[in-house]
Amino acid sequence: MSNTVNLLSRITVNPRIMVGKPTIRGMRITVEQILRALSGGVSEQELLEEYPELEREDFQAVFAYVTGLVEEERVFAVGVHA
Numbered sequence: 001m002s003n004t005v006n007l008l009s010r011i012t013v014n015p016r017i018m019v020g021k022p023t024i025r026g027m028r029i030t031v032e033q034i035l036r037a038l039s040g041g042v043s044e045q046e047l048l049e050e051y052p053e054l055e056r057e058d059f060q061a062v063f064a065y066v067t068g069l070v071e072e073e074r075v076f077a078v079g080v081h082a
Helices: 002-008 031-039 044-050 056-072
Strands: none
Touching: 002 056, 031 044, 031 056, 044 056
């Protein structure tokens, strides 16, 4: 668990940086940008080359952050009448 806490400390939110979107270590690289790139087929290695300030642990932090969001998600059944 402490490893997760350490990873999550890499994700920062500041209303003055990227309009308050979650970013990597206060840089102008958002969690959303990383996820979009990865889901679009860009590899971690390519991102590390494009953004040399990124570290491998930053990707783990993104995944830990998003996992936390999904864990908190709740689904409620809504009655549908045919």
